[in-house]
Amino acid sequence: MGRIRVLSDNVANKIAAGEVVERPASVVKELLENSLDAGSTSIRVEIENGGRRLIRIVDNGCGMLRDDALLAFERHATSKLHDVKDLLSIATLGFRGEALPSIASVSRLLLETRAMEEETGTRVEIAGGRILSCDEIARGGGTALSIRDLFFNVPARKKFLRSEQTELAHIASLVTHYSLAHPDKTFELWNGASNLLHATPVETLRERVFQVFGSQILEDLVELTERSIRLQLAEPDEPPREFKISGFVSRPQVQKNNRNSIFIFVNGRLIRDRLILHAISAAYHNLMPAACFPFALLFLRFDCEEVDVNVHPSKTEVRFRHQSFVHDFVRDAIREQLMQSRPAPSFTNAMSPGGGGHVQAGHQQAAALPYSDFSQMLQDFAPDKPPEPEPGAAAELPEFVMQHPAAAAARFDFGDTGIPVNQPVAERPAPPSTLRLKVPDTHGGFPEGSIPHVSGMDRIGELRPLGQLHNSFIIAAGADGLWIIDQHVAHERILFEQVLNQQAAGRVEVQQLLMPMIVQLTSEQQIEYARIADELRNSGFDTEPFGNRTIAVKAAPASIGLGDLERVILEILETAENELRSVSLSDLRRGIAASIACRAAIKINTPLDQRKMEWMLRTLAATEYPMACPHGRPVALQYGTREILRAFHRI
Numbered sequence: 235m236g237r238i239r240v241l242s243d244n245v246a247n248k249i250a251a252g253e254v255v256e257r258p259a260s261v262v263k264e265l266l267e268n269s270l271d272a273g274s275t276s277i278r279v280e281i282e283n284g285g286r287r288l289i290r291i292v293d294n295g296c297g298m299l300r301d302d303a304l305l306a307f308e309r310h311a312t313s314k315l316h317d318v319k320d321l322l323s324i325a326t327l328g329f330r331g332e333a334l335p336s337i338a339s340v341s342r343l344l345l346e347t348r349a350m351e352e353e354t355g356t357r358v359e360i361a362g363g364r365i366l367s368c369d370e371i372a373r374g375g376g377t378a379l380s381i382r383d384l385f386f387n388v389p390a391r392k393k394f395l396r397s398e399q400t401e402l403a404h405i406a407s408l409v410t411h412y413s414l415a416h417p418d419k420t421f422e423l424w425n426g427a428s429n430l431l432h433a434t435p436v437e438t439l440r441e442r443v444f445q446v447f448g449s450q451i452l453e454d455l456v457e458l459t460e461r462s463i464r465l466q467l468a469e470p471d472e473p474p475r476e477f478k479i480s481g482f483v484s485r486p487q488v489q490k491n492n493r494n495s496i497f498i499f500v501n502g503r504l505i506r507d508r509l510i511l512h513a514i515s516a517a518y519h520n521l522m523p524a525a526c527f528p529f530a531l532l533f534l535r536f537d538c539e540e541v542d543v544n545v546h547p548s549k550t551e552v553r554f555r556h557q558s559f560v561h562d563f564v565r566d567a568i569r570e571q572l573m574q575s576r577p578a579p580s581f582t583n584a585m586s587p588g589g590g591g592h593v594q595a596g597h598q599q600a601a602a603l604p605y606s607d608f609s610q611m612l613q614d615f616a617p618d619k620p621p622e623p624e625p626g627a628a629a630e631l632p633e634f635v636m637q638h639p640a641a642a643a644a645r646f647d648f649g650d651t652g653i654p655v656n657q658p659v660a661e662r663p664a665p666p667s668t669l670r671l672k673v674p675d676t677h678g679g680f681p682e683g684s685i686p687h688v689s690g691m692d693r694i695g696e697l698r699p700l701g702q703l704h705n706s707f708i709i710a711a712g713a714d715g716l717w718i719i720d721q722h723v724a725h726e727r728i729l730f731e732q733v734l735n736q737q738a739a740g741r742v743e744v745q746q747l748l749m750p751m752i753v754q755l756t757s758e759q760q761i762e763y764a765r766i767a768d769e770l771r772n773s774g775f776d777t778e779p780f781g782n783r784t785i786a787v788k789a790a791p792a793s794i795g796l797g798d799l800e801r802v803i804l805e806i807l808e809t810a811e812n813e814l815r816s817v818s819l820s821d822l823r824r825g826i827a828a829s830i831a832c833r834a835a836i837k838i839n840t841p842l843d844q845r846k847m848e849w850m851l852r853t854l855a856a857t858e859y860p861m862a863c864p865h866g867r868p869v870a871l872q873y874g875t876r877e878i879l880r881a882f883h884r885i
């Protein structure tokens with residue numbers, strides 16, 4: 235007799251469960267997806283003890299036929315796939331036919347279901363993969379699945395579960411985000427007797443975001459209106475492929491220190507994808523410090539043939555057929571939207587404490603829930619692939635930001651005012667709250683409707699400079715309130731765009747040096763130099779190798795002072811090494827432009843006369859993106875008239 239045996243179904247299911255059922259939230263994910271695939275318009279999720287004691291999902295979908303109710307628990311039994319051709323264009327969330335048998339093998343499961351076309355329903359009871367009963371019952375249409383005692387027969391797995399709160403937070407985040415993907419459906423989430431989410435059908439995603447997160451967070455977001463693009467394939471008889479994107483992204487001043495607030499749906503499926511994460515970071519490049527991340531809720535709709543969803547058992551990863559096309563489409567869509575909306579940071583937003591991470595899931599109802607670490611959960615789903623830092627992200631970058639002369643140039647001596655020097659804005663203590671209760675308007679004037687409510691930086695050119703604060707910040711008044719503009723950062727943005735335009739036109743203004751300047755390089759810098767030498771030339775640096783690990787600089791962009799030249803070149807090489815390796819030419823150009831702009835911009839502690847301040851504001855207004863410097867620091871803060879009035883108890 236041979237030594238190889240075919241595993242029993244029960245063992246095979248448990249093995250599959252190891253991949254599919256990582257924790258309670260992964261059960262919820264599979265069941266939610268089944269309910270959505272069944273065409274449900276209303277889904278209720280009930281949880282007890284973080285999902286360990288009970289997960290129950292009730293839907294009003296198509297239900298299961300009597301014959302199917304048992305079949306659904308067979309391995310690889312699915313109604314969603316017929317033959318292998320279907321695998322190429324999967325439109326449903328499920329297709330593997332693995333979830334129900336896997337879940338049933340590690341829990342006590344109760345299924346109650348009735349298909350619309352049948353008179354009676356079915357009740358199936360299973361424990362640890364063994365069918366205990368199967369009865370006819372009376373019930374309405376739709377399906378209810380109860381999962382009790384998850385992992386009761388897999389003690390090893392049970393040990394890995396985290397605290398009840400953590401597991402619940404994962405579930406809450408999951409249900410919340412699926413509710414965002416389907417604004418037209420009802421979603422309810424109950425933890426015991428307490429209601430964590432109740433979203434009733436609404437017409438737009440904006441309304442759903444409001445329902446789920448509340449108005450405060452909505453204010454920090456920019457809606458990404460739907461854009462679509464067609465790709466004509468090389469094969470002539472293939473129809474063009476369509477790609478669509480919509481969603482919400484945060485204003486650049488909302489800066490999170492990890493990617494946990496980025497949610498990506500591809501064809502209705504919540505996924506984790508490095509390519510898209512990179513595209514998002516690229517969209518915020520030069521708008522936000524490189525080690526920071528935005529909040530993003532993206533819905534991508536691609537022709538099914540463009541997305542391979544059969545990549546991972548838990549279906550949290552996909553593969554795109556045209557990767558770089560998808561990357562650039564996502565990056566450009568977000569970037570264009572940010573450029574268009576140009577929202578101005580308000581005092582309170584920009585100064586919020588705690589690393590600027592003020593986008594949190596915290597609707598009134600869900601306020602008690604910690605915002606869940608959802609992407610961590612997705613990583614947990616795919617434990618074989620630890621996330622690698624992306625080019626230019628994570629570990630090495632905070633250092634870059636610290637060392638970068640932008641920080642040094644902006645160093646400011648506040649004397650003994652006690653304000654910390656050279657600290658990122660986001661970490662400064664929050665100012666005293668300006669929110670007051672409404673009081674009757676006894677002071678006259680300012681009826682509500684007459685207060686101009688202008689946001690955005692389009693009007694910045696119309697501002698009237700009043701003077702400088704500490705010779706460093708321009709104070710200006712406008713119809714929409716009081717503004718403070720960081721003169722160094724504003725000038726940096728102006729020069730940055732100027733250099734970019736000159737680079738693009740191949741016409742950078744240069745200065746010839748009387749004597750070539752010799753710059754000594756480390757061996758890493760020398761490698762970088764060889765890689766980017768052409769681009770340096772295009773940006774106005776005329777350089778050539780000069781003996782061992784040195785280069786001679788014969789000409790440089792006119793805007794850089796000679797004293798700064800060596801620093802700028804070393805900095806460009808260092809940036810190229812840290813941040814831009816394997817990144818596109820346009821990113822490299824932006825890096826070079828950012829270095830030049832930072833060096834050439836006027837410093838703080840520099841007095842400016844009225845004409846110069848006016849010039850600064852007008853020129854800033856004409857830039858493409860006046861809100862942030864190329865390193866992502868805010869340019870201007872606005873203290874809105876409305877906020878001022880509120881603070882003076884006038885409204």
Ligand code: ADP
Nearest residue numbers: 268272306312313328329330331332333334377
């Ligand atoms: P898959 O979703 O990959 O098909 P599952 O194991 O998750 O595999 O489910 C097996 C089958 O059970 C599905 O194909 C579907 O026909 C049926 N099913 C599961 N959940 C529901 C539900 N909530 N409503 C109707 N049918 C369901």
Ligand code: MG
Nearest residue numbers: 264268328333
């Ligand atoms: Mg399924």
